Amino acid sequence: MSPGLSGDGTAERAAARGEMVQHQLEERGIDDPKVLAAMAKVPRHRFVDHALWTRAYGDHALPIGAGQTISQPFMVAIMTEALELSGGEKILEIGTGSGYQTAVLAEFTPRLFSIERSPELARAAAKALADLGYSNVILKTGDGSLGWREHAPFDRILVTAGAPDVPVTLFEQLVEGGRLVVPVGDREVQKLDVIVKRDGKPKMQQLVDCAFVPLVGEEGWRKG
Ligand code: SAM
Numbered sequence: 645m646s647p648g649l650s651g652d653g654t655a656e657r658a659a660a661r662g663e664m665v666q667h668q669l670e671e672r673g674i675d676d677p678k679v680l681a682a683m684a685k686v687p688r689h690r691f692v693d694h695a696l697w698t699r700a701y702g703d704h705a706l707p708i709g710a711g712q713t714i715s716q717p718f719m720v721a722i723m724t725e726a727l728e729l730s731g732g733e734k735i736l737e738i739g740t741g742s743g744y745q746t747a748v749l750a751e752f753t754p755r756l757f758s759i760e761r762s763p764e765l766a767r768a769a770a771k772a773l774a775d776l777g778y779s780n781v782i783l784k785t786g787d788g789s790l791g792w793r794e795h796a797p798f799d800r801i802l803v804t805a806g807a808p809d810v811p812v813t814l815f816e817q818l819v820e821g822g823r824l825v826v827p828v829g830d831r832e833v834q835k836l837d838v839i840v841k842r843d844g845k846p847k848m849q850q851l852v853d854c855a856f857v858p859l860v861g862e863e864g865w866r867k868g
Contacts, residue, residue: 657687657689657700657701660701661684661685661687661688661701662684663701664701664703664717665680665683665684668703668717668718668721669683669717669718674718674722674725676724676725678731678752679721679724680721682724682748682751683717683720683721683724683748686747686748687776688700688714690772690775690776691714691742691743691744691747691769691772692706692708692714692742693708693709703716703717703718704716708741708742708765708768709765709768710762710765711857712762712765712857713741713857714741714742714744715741715744715745715804715856719854720744720745720748722836722851722852723745723804723825724745724748724749724752724802726825726836726838726851727800727802727825729749729752729753729800731752732752732753732754732755733752733753733755733799733800734757734795734797734798734799734800735752735753735755735756735757735798735799735800735802736788736791736792736795736796736798736800736802736814736817737756737757737758737759737801737802737803737804738759738788738789738802738803738804738805738814738859739760739761739788739805739859740759740760740765740766740769740783741760741765741769741804742768742769742772743758743770743772743773743778745804746778746781747772747776747778749802750773750780750781755780756780756781756782757782757783757784757792757795757798758781758782758783758784759783759784759785759786759787759788759792760783760784760785760788761785761786761787761788762785763785766783766784766785769783770783787860787861787862788803788859789807789811789813789814789859789860789861789862789863789864790811790813790861791811791813791814791816792817793817796817797817797818797819798817798818798819798822799818799819799822799823800822800823800825801814801817801818801822801825801826802824802825802826803827803859804827804856805856805858805859805860805864806827806828806829806831806834806854806855806856806857806858806859807826807827807828807859807863807864807865808828808829808830808864808865809828809863810824810826810828810837810839810846811826811859811864812863813863814826814863815839815841815846818841819841820841820842820843820844821840821841821842822841823839823841824837824838824839824840825837825838826839827854827856831858832855833855834853834854835850835851835852835854836850836851836852837850837851838850838851
């Protein structure tokens, strides 16, 4: 569950992660110690191009190729916290991207599935995760807006791209009591929605405004 991260950089980078956790996360209200510990541990720089390593712990998203981004650290933290993980849950992530959020989730559970639409990004994420010893993640390339029927149901589902509506199929693939975290809105801005399945019905809560790249697929936006 917590693979060794040897060779993940210098004391300087660990210090930068510490600063990131304190100023970008704790000071903005992230207070789940497990989330803070995961964010302090996972070497974010290893999920971006070498030329961007010096900016890896800044308070912003960064480009990862294919017109996509690695989300701002605060967004990764608030989405992870919204999943209310106690450890060991079966999680489906939609939008592997760089694999960074995937690695943060892998700190909580060995039962982790992640789907990425872009083959180029999926390949790079698989390599970054393997290089860091995250061998417990099951990755797939394809349209995650339809979930992953063969492995359903899931205790938690996290969508890291913006959807026009809550994808119904993803809600159906949740266990009773399960949580779905998904940005929902228009193509530019969304609200981070948290949906809990209670007696088979959705109980909704909206957390913060956000701006994600579009979820492109059958239950997302039809065009990239
Ligand atoms: N969580 C990622 C990280 O830590 O790097 C960032 C994800 S990025 C904001 C959103 C990702 O969702 C992009 O890599 C994009 O290709 C992917 N995506 C968009 N639509 C998708 C779909 N229908 N199924 C799977 N992935 C999708």
